[in-house]
Amino acid sequence: MTDHPSTFRGGTTDTGGVHWDDRAAIHRRGDGQGLLDGMKALNRGTLAEMVQMIADMPESDRGDYVIQKAGDHKLETAEIMALAEREDFPGRGT
Template identity: 50%
Template sequence: MTDHPSTYKGDATQHKGIQWDDRAALHRKGDGDGVLDGAKGLRSGTFAELIRHVMLLPQAERSDYYIEKLGDREYHIEEIIDLSRSDGFPPS
């Protein structure tokens, strides 16, 4: 996972492209964010794992959820679908 900065030998920790192995959490839309936002996650795993999970949900339910990734970046269903279909999406 790339979310911990390193100063060992001054190596860069930021890599180009999407970091599929970054930590992420699945949330229900409208869960209120706030101070306890981290505790409201329904499921956690890598970004790629959670994209796969959302895509396995019934189509009518997918828009009820979003993925929160490293740095509080939220990905909603339109982006999740696009990422699941991207050329760089890792195979399971």
């Protein structure tokens, strides 16, 4: 899931797995992003922690938030919940 370019030939370093320890932040959907986007984060932590926070929300509230992951990848509700259901999700069963 990593989308950072490598330093060799500019290729991706995607190994096919989810990097649960990547930096991530929860933002309100449509918060405008922009130059000061980092200051608009509501919560910060690992990807696993942010996925768990969204998964723990009432279903009716989940659509109000997105996760912005290191490497400029924005996760919408469907992708977040798919991650929460993975067998290798660290928060599974909590």
